[in-house]
Amino acid sequence: MQDLLYFSQQLINGLTIGSTYALIAIGYTMVYGIIGMINFAHGEIYMIGAYTALIAITGLASLGVVWLPLILIVALVCAMIVSSSMGWAVERVAYRPVRGRHRLIPLISAIGMSIFLQNYVHLAQGSRNIGFPALIEGGFTFGSDGAFQMSLSYMQITIFITTLICMTALSLFIARSRTGRACRAVSQDLGMANLLGIDTNRIISATFVIGAALAAVAGLLLGMYYGSVDPLFGFIAGLKAFTAAVLGGIGSIPGAMLGGLILGVSESMTSGYLSGEYKDVVSFGLLILILLFKPTGLLGKPEVEKI
Amino acid sequence: MAAHNFKHALFCAFITLLISYPILGFNLEAQGINITITGADTTTILGVLLAAVVVFLFQLFRDQIMGRVGDLTSLTAGKHKEPMAENRRAKIESWVLTGIVILALFWPFFMSRGAVDLATLVLIYIMLALGLNVVVGLAGLLDLGYVAFYAVGAYTFALLSQYLGVSFWFALPIGALLAATFGLVLGFPVLRLRGDYLAIVTLGFGEIIRILLNNWTNLTGGPNGIGGIPDPTLFGMEFGRRVKEEGNTSFHETFGIAYSGEHKVIFLYLIALVLAVFTALVIRRFMRMPVGRAWEALREDEIAARSLGLSRTAVKLSAFTIGAFFAGFAGTVFASKQGFISPESFVFLESAIILAIVVLGGMGSQIGVVLAAIAVTILPELAREFSEYRMLIFGAAMVLMMVWRPQGLMPMRRIHIELKKQE
Numbered sequence: 219m220q221d222l223l224y225f226s227q228q229l230i231n232g233l234t235i236g237s238t239y240a241l242i243a244i245g246y247t248m249v250y251g252i253i254g255m256i257n258f259a260h261g262e263i264y265m266i267g268a269y270t271a272l273i274a275i276t277g278l279a280s281l282g283v284v285w286l287p288l289i290l291i292v293a294l295v296c297a298m299i300v301s302s303s304m305g306w307a308v309e310r311v312a313y314r315p316v317r318g319r320h321r322l323i324p325l326i327s328a329i330g331m332s333i334f335l336q337n338y339v340h341l342a343q344g345s346r347n348i349g350f351p352a353l354i355e356g357g358f359t360f361g362s363d364g365a366f367q368m369s370l371s372y373m374q375i376t377i378f379i380t381t382l383i384c385m386t387a388l389s390l391f392i393a394r395s396r397t398g399r400a401c402r403a404v405s406q407d408l409g410m411a412n413l414l415g416i417d418t419n420r421i422i423s424a425t426f427v428i429g430a431a432l433a434a435v436a437g438l439l440l441g442m443y444y445g446s447v448d449p450l451f452g453f454i455a456g457l458k459a460f461t462a463a464v465l466g467g468i469g470s471i472p473g474a475m476l477g478g479l480i481l482g483v484s485e486s487m488t489s490g491y492l493s494g495e496y497k498d499v500v501s502f503g504l505l506i507l508i509l510l511f512k513p514t515g516l517l518g519k520p521e522v523e524k525i
Numbered sequence: 526m527a528a529h530n531f532k533h534a535l536f537c538a539f540i541t542l543l544i545s546y547p548i549l550g551f552n553l554e555a556q557g558i559n560i561t562i563t564g565a566d567t568t569t570i571l572g573v574l575l576a577a578v579v580v581f582l583f584q585l586f587r588d589q590i591m592g593r594v595g596d597l598t599s600l601t602a603g604k605h606k607e608p609m610a611e612n613r614r615a616k617i618e619s620w621v622l623t624g625i626v627i628l629a630l631f632w633p634f635f636m637s638r639g640a641v642d643l644a645t646l647v648l649i650y651i652m653l654a655l656g657l658n659v660v661v662g663l664a665g666l667l668d669l670g671y672v673a674f675y676a677v678g679a680y681t682f683a684l685l686s687q688y689l690g691v692s693f694w695f696a697l698p699i700g701a702l703l704a705a706t707f708g709l710v711l712g713f714p715v716l717r718l719r720g721d722y723l724a725i726v727t728l729g730f731g732e733i734i735r736i737l738l739n740n741w742t743n744l745t746g747g748p749n750g751i752g753g754i755p756d757p758t759l760f761g762m763e764f765g766r767r768v769k770e771e772g773n774t775s776f777h778e779t780f781g782i783a784y785s786g787e788h789k790v791i792f793l794y795l796i797a798l799v800l801a802v803f804t805a806l807v808i809r810r811f812m813r814m815p816v817g818r819a820w821e822a823l824r825e826d827e828i829a830a831r832s833l834g835l836s837r838t839a840v841k842l843s844a845f846t847i848g849a850f851f852a853g854f855a856g857t858v859f860a861s862k863q864g865f866i867s868p869e870s871f872v873f874l875e876s877a878i879i880l881a882i883v884v885l886g887g888m889g890s891q892i893g894v895v896l897a898a899i900a901v902t903i904l905p906e907l908a909r910e911f912s913e914y915r916m917l918i919f920g921a922a923m924v925l926m927m928v929w930r931p932q933g934l935m936p937m938r939r940i941h942i943e944l945k946k947q948e
Contacts, residue, residue, distance in 0.1 A: 256721045266548065273551050276562040296547070303543040315928040322667050323931050325721055326884055329669075330923025333877055337917040342549045349555055453873070457732075460725060495740045502729035509722050510714050 223361050223368040228490035229483060234374045234443065236482020237381035241436035242459035243466070243474035244388065245305075245429025251405040251469035252425050253317060258328035259308050260433060261456015262335035267301040267434030268441040268451060269339060272350055279351075286353060290438075297434040304335075305430025306423055314419070332453075340449040347448035350441045377439050384435055385475060388428070392471065397424055405469065454498070458485075461505040467518020476516060534584035538577045545573045629798055633791045641787075641794050643906060645862055648797035649855050650898040652804050654882040655891065656851030659808055661880065662888035663817065664844035665824030666716070667724040669876055670731025673711075674704040674849040676738060676871035678856025683751040683866050684744070693757035697857050704853025705846045712845035716838055731876060738868040750867025754860050756789055757796055797858050804851050805891060811847065820844050821889075874916070881919050884926055887933020897934065 242264050249257045274296040278289050312331045316324045357371030392398040403411040404421045412418045440455065441447050462481045466473025481501055488500040508515065550570055552563050564570075583590065633641040653675060660668045681700035685691035691699070715726045738745050745751065811817045819840045822830040831837055860866050878901065886897030905915040926933065 256725065270547050272560075273547055273553060273562065276553060276560050277551065280562055300543060300547050303540045307540055307544055312924045312928070316931070319931065321719075321721060322661075322665065323927050325667060325724060326880070327924050327927035329877060329880070330920045330927065332920070333874075333916055334920030334924065337914075337920060339548060341913065341917060343553055346555070348553050348560060351560070457725075457728070461729075464722075464725070493740075495736070499733050499736050502733050505729050506715070506726050509718055509726055513718065513722065 220366050223366055224490070227366075227368045228486045230368075230370055230374060231490075232483030232486030233479060234377050234482070235440075235486060236462075236479040237377060238436045238440050238443075238478075239455075239459050239462045239482055240475045240478025241381055241384060241432045241439075242455060243463040243478050244432050244471060245426075246460050246463040247466070247468055247471060247474040248401070248405075248425045248429050250463070252401070252408070252422060253313075253324075255313065255321075255324045256328065256460065257308075257313075257426070257429070258325065258456075259312070259331040259335055260429065261452035261454075261459070262332050262339075263301050263304050263308070263430045263452070264433035264437045264455060264459075265447070265449065265452030266304055266335065266339060267297040267430075267437030268350075268447045269343060269437075270300040270434070271297040271438040271441060272348065272447060275351060275353070289353065294435065294438055297438050298431040301430040301434035301437070302427040305426040305433075308335075309423055309426040314422075332456075336449050336453070343449070345449060347446040347451075349446050350444070352445060353442060373443055377443065380435060380439060384432055388432070388471070391428075397421070401425060458501055461501055464505060464515055465508055467515030469519070470515070470517045473515055473517035480516075530585055530587070534581050534587075537584045538581035541577045541580045542573065545576060546570075549573055626798075626802055630795070633794050638787050638790050641790050642862075643903065645790070645794045645797045645858075647899055647902045648794070648801045649859050649862070650879070650882065650902050651801045651895050652797075652851055652855040652858070653879045654886070654894045654898045655801075655804050655808055656848045656855070657879050658883050658886075658889065658891065658894050659811070659820070659844050659851075660848035661883050662890070662894070663812065663824065664820040664841060666841060666844065667721070668727045668845070668848065669724050669873070669880070670727035670729070670734075671848070671852060671879055672871045672873070672876040673731040673734040674708055674852035675856040675859070675875070676734055676868070677704040677707050677849075678853030679860040679866050679870070680738065680745065680751075680856075681853070682857045682860045683754050686755050687751055687753070693755065693857070693861050697854065700857040701850050701853035704856065705850035708846045708849025709842065712842050712849075713838070716841040716845065728873065728876075731871075731873060735868050735871055738871070745868075748867060748869070750865055750869075752865040754864050754866070756864070757793065757861055759792065793858075793862055797862075800854055800858060804854065805895070808847070808851075809891065816840065816843055878919065881923050884923060885934060887936040890933060890935050893933050893935030 245260045271293040274293040275289055278292060283289055308331055312327045313324055316327050354373045354376055357369050359367045359369045361367040400416045400421050403416060404418050408418055462477035463474045465481055466477025485497045485501055488497045550565050552565055554561050657671050660666050678700040681703050682696040685696050711730055715723060739748055819835050823840050882897045882901050883894055886893035905912045
C-alpha cells in the first residue's frame with residue numbers, strides 16, 4: 219500500500235510537469251512541422267510569459283484586487299498577449315530574413331535570439347530568482363497519518379484542467395478552422411500551399427503566435443507550481459520541451475502531448491526512486507537514445523531525403 | 526500602398542511597446558516573502574517610447590531606407606579589384622603572420638601583468654575557437670556542447686595532478702587525447718544525425734557532463750571544484766617563490782634574478798601562444814589535406830560527397846575528434862592558468878560564446894576567427910561599464926550577422942575561378 223501510494227505520487231507529479239512540457243512542446247513541434255527549424259528562443263518566450271504573469275499578478279495585488287479567478291484570468295491574458303507578440307516579433311526579426319538558407323543559419327540566429335532575450339530579461343528584472351506567490355493552495359491527501367501520504371494539490375488539478383482545455387482548443391482549431399486547415403496545408407507542402415493562394419507568411423506568423431501563447435500558459439502554471447522564476451528558467455524547460463517534442467515525433471501535435479507526459483513521468487520517477495540531481499541526465503539521455511534508435515519519434519512520420 | 530504601410534508601421538510600433546513595456550516598465554522587487562512592484566524611472570519609459578517611434582518610422586519608410594542602403598552596398602560591391610596572384614598573396618600572408626607571432630612573443634615583457642593575463646585568456650579562446658571552427662566552420666556540424674571537451678581537458682589535468690601528482694607537461698597530451706577520445710566515443714553514435722538534431726544532442730551531452738561533474742562529489746569536488754592545480758614548469762624549474770616539489774629548482778634562483786610574480790604570468794602566456802600557433806598550423810595543414818577537403822565537400826553537399834565515395838561517418842568523426850583534441854589542449858592550459866576549476870566555468874553559455882566567435886569571424890576562416898576571439902574577449906574588458914550588456918550584444922550580433930552577413934566578418938577564401946559573364 220505504501221509503495222503504491224508513493225508510486226502514484228510520483229505518477230501525479232510526473233503527469234503535472236509533463237502536461238506543461240507538452241504545452242511548451244507544441245510550439246517547437248508546430249514550428250518544426252512548418253519551416254523545419256528548431257525555435258531555440260521558444261524557452262525564453264515561455265520565461266517571458268511567466269514574468270509577465272508575475273508582473274500582472276503583483277500589479278493587481280497592489281491595486282487591491284483579491285478575487286482569485288479575476289487575477290488568474292488577467293495574468294493569463296496578459297502573459298499570452300505579451301508572449302505571442304514576442305513570438306511574432308522574433309519570427310519577424312530573426313527568422314524570416316534567414317528562411318530558406320542553409321540549415322545552420324536559422325539555428326544560429328535562434329541561439330542568438332535566445333541569448334538576447336535571456337539577457338534582456340536579466341537586465342530588466344535582475345538575475346536573482348523572484349518568488350511567485352502561491353495563489354492556489356490546499357489539496358487532497360490520501361493515506362493514513364504517520365505514514366507516507368499522497369497529496370493531490372488543487373494547483374496540480376488546475377494544471378491538468380488548463381492543459382486539457384488548451385489542448386482541446388488547439389486540436390479543434392487545427393482540425394476545424396480555416397487558419398488551422400491552412401496550417402496543415404503549409405506543413406505538408408509550403409510551396410504548393412503558396413501556389414494555391416495561402417498567405418504562407420501569415421500562417422507561419424500564426425504558428426509562432428499560437429506556440430508562444432501556449433508557452434505563456436505553461437509559464438504561468440509552472441511559475442505558480444515551482445514558486446519562483448528567474449531569467450534562466452526558460453532554458454532548461456525549453457530543452458525538456460524540445461526533448462518531449464522529439465520523443466513524440468517532431469511535427470506531430472499529438473506526439474508532443476504524448477512525449478511531454480512520458481518525459482514528465484520518467485523524470486519524476488527518476489527523482490523519486492534514484493536521485494533528484496540526475497533527472498536532467500535521464501531526460502537528456504532519453505533524448506539521445508530516441509534520436510539514435512528512432513529519430514522519427516513515437517508518432518512522427520519518417521522524413522525522406524530528396525535530391 | 527501608403528495606407529497599408531501606415532497600418533503595418535503602426536502595428537509594428539504597437540508590438541514593440543507590447544513586448545518591451547511590461548518587462549522594462551515595471552520592476553519586481555522581492556522583500557522577504559512579499560514582492561512589490563514599482564514603475565521604472567522615466568528614462569527607461571522614454572527609451573521604450575523612443576524605440577516604438579523608431580520602429581514606426583522605420584517601417585513607414587522601409588522601402589526608401591532599404592533602397593538607399595541597397596544603393597550604398599551595390600556601390601561598394603561595384604568596385605571590383607583584380608585579386609592578387611595566389612602565390613604572391615600566400616607569401617605576403619605568411620610573412621605578415623610570422624611578424625605578428627614574433628611581435629606577440631616579445632610583447633608581454635613590456636606590458637602590465639593584467640594585460641598579459643588577459644592575453645593568455647584570449648589565446649585560450651583562440652585555441653577553442655580554432656578547434657570549433659573545424660567542427661562548425663569546415664565540417665558544418667553544429668556542436669553546442671563543445672565546452673564539454675574543454676571541461677574534460679581541464680578536469681583531466683586537475684584530477685591527475687591532485688591524485689597522481691602529474692605535471693603540466695605530462696597532462697597536456699593526456700588531457701588532449703582524453704578529450705579526443707571523448708569526442709570519438711560520443712561522436713560515433715550521434716554523427717549520423719542531421720544538422721539540427723546533432724546540435725541538440727551535443728547540447729545534451731554538454732549538459733550531462735556538467736551535471737556529472739557537479740554531482741560526482743567524491744571525485745570532482747562537486748560545485749566546490751578543484752583547487753591547487755600546479756603551474757607549469759620549465760625543464761623542472763618552478764616559478765613560485767619557493768620550490769614545492771622535491772628535485773625541482775626555482776626559475777629565479779637558477780638564473781640568479783630577483784623573484785617576480787610576473788615570470789609565471791609571462792611563461793603561461795608564452796605556453797598559450799606556442800600552443801595556439803601550433804593549433805593554427807596543424808589545422809591549416811589539415812585544411813589542405815584530403816581530409817580537410819572532404820570536410821568541406823560533406824558540408825556543401827552530403828549526398829554528392831557520399832556518392833563520390835567519402836565515408837560520412839569517418840569524415841565527420843575525424844572533424845569532431847580533432848576539434849575535441851584542441852578543446853582538451855585549451856582546457857589544460859585554462860586549468861593551469863586559473864589554478865582552480867569548477868563546473869561553473871563550463872556552462873552552455875561558454876559554448877555559445879565560442880560559437881559566437883566562430884560565427885562572427887566567418888565560419889571556416891582562421892584569421893577571421895582569431896580576430897573575432899580577440900575582439901570578443903577584449904572589448905568587454907575595455908568597456909567595463911557596459912560589461913553587463915556583453916551577452917545582450919552577443920545575442921543581437923549573432924542574429925544580425927546571420928541576417929546580413931552569414932559568411933562572417935572575414936569569410937574564408939578559396940582558390941577559385943570565376944566564370945566570365947557573357948556580354
